[in-house]
Amino acid sequence: MMEALIKDIGFIIGTTLMYSTPLIFTSLGGVITERSGVVNIGLEGMMCFGAFAGAAGAYFSQDPWIGFACAAIAGGLLALLHAIACVSFAAEQIVSGIAINFMGTGAALFISRMLFDGATQTLTIPNKMPLPLNFLFGEGKMFASSGFMDLVFNRFATVYIAFLMVFLIWFILYKTKIGMRVRAVGENPEAANTLGISVVKIRYGAVIMSGVFAGLGGAAMSIAVVSRFSNTLISGHGFIALAAMIFGKWKPQGALVACLLFGGAKGVEIFLGAKGVPVPGDILAILPYVLTIVVLVGVVGKTTPPGAIGKIFDKGESA
Amino acid sequence: MKKDARLKKRFNIRGIKDFLLSGSLGVTLISVFLGFMVGAIVLLIAGFNPVEGYFAILKGIFSKPKYMSYVVIYSTPLIITGLSVAFAMRTGLFNIGAEGQYIVGAMVAAMAGYYFHLPMVLHIIVCIFLAALAAAAWGGLAGFIKAKFGVHEVISTIMLNWTALYLSNWAVTLKSFGKQGTGKSFAIQETARIDLFGQWKITEAGIDFIRSHKVLGDILKSPVNLGILAAFLLAFLMWYTLNKTTLGYQLRAVGYNPNAAEYGGINVNRSIVTSMCIAGGLAGTAGALQIMGVSHRIAKLATMEGYGFDGIAVSLIGNNTGIGSVLAGFLFGSLKYGGSKIQDAIDAPTEVINIMVGTIILFVAMPKLIKLIFSFKKGK
Numbered sequence: 001m002m003e004a005l006i007k008d009i010g011f012i013i014g015t016t017l018m019y020s021t022p023l024i025f026t027s028l029g030g031v032i033t034e035r036s037g038v039v040n041i042g043l044e045g046m047m048c049f050g051a052f053a054g055a056a057g058a059y060f061s062q063d064p065w066i067g068f069a070c071a072a073i074a075g076g077l078l079a080l081l082h083a084i085a086c087v088s089f090a091a092e093q094i095v096s097g098i099a100i101n102f103m104g105t106g107a108a109l110f111i112s113r114m115l116f117d118g119a120t121q122t123l124t125i126p127n128k129m130p131l132p133l134n135f136l137f138g139e140g141k142m143f144a145s146s147g148f149m150d151l152v153f154n155r156f157a158t159v160y161i162a163f164l165m166v167f168l169i170w171f172i173l174y175k176t177k178i179g180m181r182v183r184a185v186g187e188n189p190e191a192a193n194t195l196g197i198s199v200v201k202i203r204y205g206a207v208i209m210s211g212v213f214a215g216l217g218g219a220a221m222s223i224a225v226v227s228r229f230s231n232t233l234i235s236g237h238g239f240i241a242l243a244a245m246i247f248g249k250w251k252p253q254g255a256l257v258a259c260l261l262f263g264g265a266k267g268v269e270i271f272l273g274a275k276g277v278p279v280p281g282d283i284l285a286i287l288p289y290v291l292t293i294v295v296l297v298g299v300v301g302k303t304t305p306p307g308a309i310g311k312i313f314d315k316g317e318s319a
Numbered sequence: 320m321k322k323d324a325r326l327k328k329r330f331n332i333r334g335i336k337d338f339l340l341s342g343s344l345g346v347t348l349i350s351v352f353l354g355f356m357v358g359a360i361v362l363l364i365a366g367f368n369p370v371e372g373y374f375a376i377l378k379g380i381f382s383k384p385k386y387m388s389y390v391v392i393y394s395t396p397l398i399i400t401g402l403s404v405a406f407a408m409r410t411g412l413f414n415i416g417a418e419g420q421y422i423v424g425a426m427v428a429a430m431a432g433y434y435f436h437l438p439m440v441l442h443i444i445v446c447i448f449l450a451a452l453a454a455a456a457w458g459g460l461a462g463f464i465k466a467k468f469g470v471h472e473v474i475s476t477i478m479l480n481w482t483a484l485y486l487s488n489w490a491v492t493l494k495s496f497g498k499q500g501t502g503k504s505f506a507i508q509e510t511a512r513i514d515l516f517g518q519w520k521i522t523e524a525g526i527d528f529i530r531s532h533k534v535l536g537d538i539l540k541s542p543v544n545l546g547i548l549a550a551f552l553l554a555f556l557m558w559y560t561l562n563k564t565t566l567g568y569q570l571r572a573v574g575y576n577p578n579a580a581e582y583g584g585i586n587v588n589r590s591i592v593t594s595m596c597i598a599g600g601l602a603g604t605a606g607a608l609q610i611m612g613v614s615h616r617i618a619k620l621a622t623m624e625g626y627g628f629d630g631i632a633v634s635l636i637g638n639n640t641g642i643g644s645v646l647a648g649f650l651f652g653s654l655k656y657g658g659s660k661i662q663d664a665i666d667a668p669t670e671v672i673n674i675m676v677g678t679i680i681l682f683v684a685m686p687k688l689i690k691l692i693f694s695f696k697k698g699k
Contacts, residue, residue: 041415041473081681089691091684094413094473098631099680106673113668114365235622236484239477246474282489289478289485296470 010151011274012267017152017159019270020263022047022221024162026241027248027255028169029075029213034250035173036206037186037308038086041097042078043214044238045104050075050215051222052108055229056115058125064223067125068158068216071223075215076208078104083207087200090312101238109231121230122222129156129224156224158216163256165213170252182206186306189313199313217241243292250305262288346686347638351650354679358671367667379660380653384534388541392613394652395546396421399605400630401637401644402550402557403458407472407598408639409561411574412591416461416476417602418627419483422620423457424450424603426487428610429617430496432507442510443611450607451600457483458599459592466588472595480627484620491619502619513545513612544612551645553601558641560597570594602627629655632676635683651676 026047033040053074058067082100085091109120116122133143133154143149173179184192185202193199221237222229240262247261248254269284359369380390400417407414414420428450437445461475490504491497497504509518519525520539529536561567572580573590581587605626610617633651637643658672682689 041477085681085685089685089688091681091687094415095635095684096681098415098628098635099677099684101628102632102673102677102680104677106670106677110361110365110668110670110674113670118662118666118668232621236481239481243474243478280489280492282485282492285485286482289482293464293470293475293478296474297464297468 016267026217029210030245033210042100051218054219071219079211350682375664398648401633404634419480420602424606428607432511454603462595
């Protein structure tokens with residue numbers, strides 16, 4: 001009885017970790033760009049494009065890591081468009097983000113149809129992301145198969161990378177010069193500019209990185225959680241990641257907590273589904289969204305978005 | 320006051336306003352042109368002949384009366400969701416929630432259409448009224464949260480979109496409403512439908528007519544319905560409300576400058592809620608009309624159908640006006656329907672349309688770039 005319960009808990013935690021990972025990558029991307037003062041609601045499109053590029057790359061190269069890299073490049077390229085529009089040509093950032101969403105999903109399906117015989121999904125990739133514990137110690141060597149520890153810790157490499165990235169981004173944002181500059185540009189670009197920081201360069205870098213991370217998030221879905229891209233795979237995860245970023249108050253560690261919470265809702269949903277408990281999955285699926293609204297309503301007074309968020313910075317005008 | 324400052328801080332309302340003011344027909348037309356160019360380049364890179372591609376699209380739109388009829392049917396919901404986004408935009412709000420409001424409207428119309436047994440015209444009115452009311456509440460909720468708690472409508476409506484989607488999916492699983500195992504709801508009653516000649520079409524006389532009349536018969540092969548008339552009416556009503564009534568003046572004043580409007584004695588918070596209610600009602604009507612005229616039922620959705628997101632595109636391309644939304648809605652509807660033909664004709668992916676639309680929006684968002692291109696030309 002007790003043993004089964006512990007195993008169930010392990011299952012839920014493990015599933016939560018798996019489903020949180022794509023969100024963690026993508027919402028980290030959101031944190032980076034918004035901290036530099038550029039809103040990016042195009043995360044969904046970038047994630048979708050990255051998910052496709054990841055699966056396609058992994059399929060043709062038979063190597064998930066090459067797929068992972070393809071996803072980063074694909075997301076970054078799409079983000080470059082957003083950066084050009086928002087940073088160089090003073091585009092309304094939300095509108096540009098909407099355009100990116102059209103383009104990202106459009107491009108993913110377009111290329112998919114070209115490469116995969118008219119299908120809006122890729123073929124199954126031959127090799128998924130490895131499980132590092134199995135890789136290092138051999139299957140079932142580190143922890144007993146399907147035991148609590150195995151369920152929790154024997155996860156795809158992407159899961160470990162995501163947690164590492166949270167720490168890394170936190171460190172860069174708060175402990176390094178470049179991070180301080182990103183935050184300065186997001187809070188007060190005019191002042192940063194006066195101090196000789198290139199607002200344009202920082203924002204380009206931040207927006208492109210957000211695309212890279214969103215792309216990785218997409219790939220974490222298409223080459224780890226499942227093993228192919230399909231047209232409904234991403235449907236909304238980019239928006240959940242965006243919510244997680246806001247939920248987490250524009251902080252990497254906050255976003256992590258929010259993503260785990262949202263992933264947890266999915267974990268519970270899957271667990272109950274597997275147990276045959278008659279809880280409507282659709283109602284559980286609503287939870288993250290409603291929770292976000294409730295939290296925003298409750299704590300918005302305490303959340304502080306970056307000072308210059310969404311503001312167009314024009315060097316000519318301020319100089 | 321403090322709240323306004325915070326709102327501005329979050330999403331830069333002034334930026335949206337400047338964007339609206341600078342949006343002119345010239346920029347739009349050039350953007351559309353550039354969108355087509357990019358679409359052609361994409362086709363070219365993918366190894367297709369863009370001239371053939373565009374010809375296939377044009378043929379898919381104009382070569383048969385039935386096709387043109389389909390274009391009108393495709394355009395109808397896009398025009399109305401476009402109006403929803405445009406109305407909010409004109410009053411300083413960004414209604415990304417049209418998608419969810421559309422879903423709520425469709426769901427409520429499908430329920431009212433199936434559960435109620437009412438006489439012909441009354442049933443239609445009740446369905447539209449209830450759908451619009453529910454969707455207005457859905458949109459109004461985002462307005463209320465913004466007015467009361469300062470949560471930006473872009474964020475809250477994104478959340479409400481997905482809430483609506485899963486709510487609708489859940490409704491389909493209900494035993495009394497959804498056909499078990501099919502993922503679809505039961506069809507609405509005949510009395511709630513707005514199809515033209517829907518019943519008559521399947522009688523012997525109707526079948527004879529369709530066979531013997533080349534043009535009219537062909538048109539009748541598509542699910543012709545009264546929706547487009549409603550779209551025109553709503554476009555006119557939106558123009559009238561915004562430009563000819565006190566309410567419209569107040570709402571626009573709040574959109575233009577909330578502080579000045581408040582100083583002038585306008586209740587800003589109430590205006591925000593009102594505006595979102597109207598925008599929601601419009602999007603909900605689009606959903607209702609689609610159910611009552613075309614699909615007659617709702618189905619479980621794996622992902623968003625995109626009527627609301629397409630409405631954002633329509634509104635932006637249409638410069639956030641009533642007539643603009645009608646024209647942009649037809650453009651988008653044509654591309655969507657005609658674009659689906661490109662697949663059969665030259666085997667090119669129909670998603671090139673999405674890339675084109677995205678490009679058009681991106682250029683519409685960058686009047687600065689367009690002006691740069693202009694001045695470059697002049698300089699030459």
